[in-house]
Amino acid sequence: MWSILYYLRNDPEKLRWSQRVRGESEELVDRAIALDAEWRKLRAEIDSLRHERNVLASKIARAPPAEKGALVEAARALDRKLKEAEERLASVEAERERVLRSIPNVVHESVPPGRSEEDNVPVRFWGRPRVWRGHLEAFLQQVKGHSVEYEVVDWRPMGHADYVEAHGLADTERASKVAGARFYYMLDGLVWLELALVMYALDHLSKKGFQLVIPPYMLRRAPLEGVISFADFEEMIYKIEGEDLYLIATAEHPIAAMHAGETLARDELPLLYAGVSPCFRKEAGAHGRDTKGIFRVHQFTKVEQFVFCTPEESWEWHERLIRNAEELYQGLGIPYRVVNICAGELGVVAAKKYDLEAWFPAQGRYREVVSCSNTTDYQSYRLNIRYAKARGAPAEGYVHTLNSTAIATTRTITAILENFQRPDGVVEVPKVLRKYLEVFDEAPKDYIEPKPAKAPKGS
RNA sequence: GCCGGGGUCGCCUAGCCUGGUCCAGGGCGACGGGUUGCUAACCCGUUGGCCGAGGAGGCCGCCCGGGUUCAAAUCCCGGCCCCGGCGCCA
Numbered sequence: 001m002w003s004i005l006y007y008l009r010n011d012p013e014k015l016r017w018s019q020r021v022r023g024e025s026e027e028l029v030d031r032a033i034a035l036d037a038e039w040r041k042l043r044a045e046i047d048s049l050r051h052e053r054n055v056l057a058s059k060i061a062r063a064p065p066a067e068k069g070a071l072v073e074a075a076r077a078l079d080r081k082l083k084e085a086e087e088r089l090a091s092v093e094a095e096r097e098r099v100l101r102s103i104p105n106v107v108h109e110s111v112p113p114g115r116s117e118e119d120n121v122p123v124r125f126w127g128r129p130r131v132w133r134g135h136l137e138a139f140l141q142q143v144k145g146h147s148v149e150y151e152v153v154d155w156r157p158m159g160h161a162d163y164v165e166a167h168g169l170a171d172t173e174r175a176s177k178v179a180g181a182r183f184y185y186m187l188d189g190l191v192w193l194e195l196a197l198v199m200y201a202l203d204h205l206s207k208k209g210f211q212l213v214i215p216p217y218m219l220r221r222a223p224l225e226g227v228i229s230f231a232d233f234e235e236m237i238y239k240i241e242g243e244d245l246y247l248i249a250t251a252e253h254p255i256a257a258m259h260a261g262e263t264l265a266r267d268e269l270p271l272l273y274a275g276v277s278p279c280f281r282k283e284a285g286a287h288g289r290d291t292k293g294i295f296r297v298h299q300f301t302k303v304e305q306f307v308f309c310t311p312e313e314s315w316e317w318h319e320r321l322i323r324n325a326e327e328l329y330q331g332l333g334i335p336y337r338v339v340n341i342c343a344g345e346l347g348v349v350a351a352k353k354y355d356l357e358a359w360f361p362a363q364g365r366y367r368e369v370v371s372c373s374n375t376t377d378y379q380s381y382r383l384n385i386r387y388a389k390a391r392g393a394p395a396e397g398y399v400h401t402l403n404s405t406a407i408a409t410t411r412t413i414t415a416i417l418e419n420f421q422r423p424d425g426v427v428e429v430p431k432v433l434r435k436y437l438e439v440f441d442e443a444p445k446d447y448i449e450p451k452p453a454k455a456p457k458g459s
Numbered sequence: 460g461c462c463g464g465g466g467u468c469g470c471c472u473a474g475c476c477u478g479g480u481c482c483a484g485g486g487c488g489a490c491g492g493g494u495u496g497c498u499a500a501c502c503c504g505u506u507g508g509c510c511g512a513g514g515a516g517g518c519c520g521c522c523c524g525g526g527u528u529c530a531a532a533u534c535c536c537g538g539c540c541c542c543g544g545c546g547c548c549a
Contacts, residue, residue: 043510047518054482054518057530061479068529075529220539244539263469263507265489390489392469394506 002381002398004103008032018107021343023115028103035096042089049082104229105378107343108315108352114342120355121342122146126326127335127359130419132156135364142366143337157421159362160414161293164190167425167450170294181291182283182298192443193416193429194301194409196436198276201303201407203436204328210274210305215254217277218245223257226382229348236281251275251304252403259308260383264399265391270309270317274406277302294410295367303406310387311377314400318374321404322354325370328406332430334415335359337366351376356405358415369411372404425450 007015008029015029056078060071112121125148131139133154143150164170169190175183186194206212224237224246238247248254255275264271279302290296305324307317322338329336341353356370377398380386386395420428427448429437437443 040510043518047510050518051516053529058479060529072529079529265469388469388489390469392489392506394490 003106003377004100004381005036007106008036008100015103015106018343019103021107021111021113022104022346023344024104028099032096032099032103035092035099039089039092039096042085042092046082046085046089049078049085053078053082101382102230104346104348105351105376107346108374110340111346111352112340112342113344115344116342117345119342120339120345122337122339123354125335125337126330127333129335129359130157130361132361132364135361138364153361155423157362157418158425159293160295160360160417163417163421164293169448172293180298182296184294184297186294189444189448190413192437192440193413193433193448196433196443197407197409197412198301198303199436200331200433201328202274202276204331205274205303205305205324205406208272208324210272213251213255213273213275215248215251215258215275215277217248217254217280219248219254219257220244221246223260223383224253226260227253227256227349227379231348235284238280238282247280248277249281250279250302250403251277252306255304255306256379256401256403257383259385261385263386263388263391263393263395264308265393266310266387266389266396268391269387269399270307270313273306275304275306277304279408293414295414297410300408300410302408305402305404305406307402308380308385308399309402311397311400314374314376314402317400317402318352318354318372321402322356322370322372325356325372325404325406329356329358329370331432332412332416334412334419334430336369339366347373349373349375349378351378358411358419360415360418361421362418369408369415370405372402374400374402376400 004015012029012033016026019026019029053075056071056075060068060075063071112119114120122143122145125143125146129139129148129150131150131152133152134156136152139150158166165172169187171185171187172183175185202212218240221244224233228237228249232249236249240246252275254277255273258273259271278299280299281297283296283298286296294300305321307314307321309317326336326338336356336358339355339357341350341355346353350373353371353373355368356372357366358369359365360367377400379401380398385399385401386397387399388395416430417427420430422428427450429444429446429448434445437445
């Protein structure tokens with residue numbers, strides 16, 4: 001049974017609690033309970049009216065011609081009554097469905113309470129961040145309560161945004177001329193880096209049994225509605241004009257929808273996918289933030305982990321997915337911390353979310369580069385993805401789905417540019433990427449050398 | 460894009476012309492039970508969703524959405540998808 005409906009009927013207090021910690025309305029739960037009760041009552045009424053009608057209709061089929069007229073007349077009367085009741089049911093049902101679907105996923109007990117970023121709880125730190133003297137105080141604030149080894153330096157690395165423009169590694173000015181703000185032409189060294197990062201993530205995940213997938217980059221509205229909240233539509237989704245198609249914001253969406261309407265056998269679960277795709281995002285709510293560089297852009301490439309599993313296993317998978325992402329970042333050598341996102345900052349679809357935040361030495365703070373969510377049955381209910389003992393056997397319930405970034409190229413590139421930059425401007429390429437670069441004569445192997453922008457600027 | 464064929468309860472398929480006997484028949488698979496020294500074969504039952512107490516009973520369900528009718532898998536309209544042929548294209 002869908003967990004929201006289950007709690008609604010069996011443990012409404014849990015739902016109220018979940019709403020409360022999210023800072024959402026508790027009355028919504030009461031309203032849902034009332035609507036559900038009314039819906040069930042109407043449902044029973046209509047079922048019995050329909051039964052009467054069915055009995056009558058089969059009587060007509062067998063009746064001698066002389067009696068038919070009267071029976072048909074009675075059936076017509078019954079039909080009018082039924083039609084009226086059905087209209088009432090339809091409106092109650094639509095409202096019930098609307099209210100039920102507007103309830104966000106039920107928050108897991110281990111999620112910290114809180115409303116804002118400050119309430120997120122760091123759960124562990126990794127690496128030895130390089131901290132510019134001017135950021136020291138801010139840094140210590142961010143690692144408070146944890147023992148983190150760090151190195152204080154006297155020079156401040158150049159921020160990635162200035163760095164890429166100064167050294168001809170990206171051209172956002174010309175991109176804005178042809179496509180607008182938050183687009184980029186990525187050049188030479190960064191192109192190699194992007195491709196190597198994708199290969200690195202796919203290599204790592206395929207060894208762990210993930211099936212590689214390049215999904216459709218566009219989705220119809222119906223499947224998309226199964227995987228994101230209504231608010232997300234306006235905020236991040238691009239629509240193809242004149243068609244029922246939307247550009248994906250992440251491979252999570254087409255992969256989640258991939259098994260829509262299916263009942264998966266227990267023994268084929270978990271299904272592990274590693275998707276690669278471009279991601280298109282409007283970034284509607286982000287005016288003025290990260291306007292320069294390639295940290296927050298309308299289009300980037302991402303390798304995404306996605307899991308379909310049974311409800312018993314999903315919390316264990318949640319931990320594994322974040323560990324996989326950590327392994328990738330450890331391999332690269334980028335210092336990070338993992339934070340448990342507080343209830344008020346959780347997205348609608350997630351029951352719990354970890355972010356992996358990389359250390360950005362030029363900015364003096366940890367910033368999100370990976371997001372890892374257990375969405376439990378929020379998506380699978382909407383997409384009707386269930387599981388059963390065997391294919392063809394009756395469904396036992398809805399599967400759980402989870403998703404986690406493996407590598408989002410632009411974010412990881414910015415982290416590399418800031419963490420491995422030397423005072424002379426040279427950026428050291430993480431050793432793990434070497435084997436993916438080695439096959440190309442022109443690709444940088446150990447260093448990305450600073451150089452003046454190739455073409456003169458301005459138009 | 461055009462012409463033709465088609466979408467049926469996990470898979471395959473019957474029914475659709477000629478609306479009611481279809482609360483959709485059969486085969487395969489799966490699950491439970493029986494028979495058998497074991498396996499195989501065979502026999503019986505179960506195998507979509509919802510309401511209800513996981514009872515009795517009932518409602519809905521034949522790609523989706525409308526319509527005609529007392530009654531629609533079956534007739535009509537609109538949409539989506541799949542297959543074949545032609546066109547176009549990397």
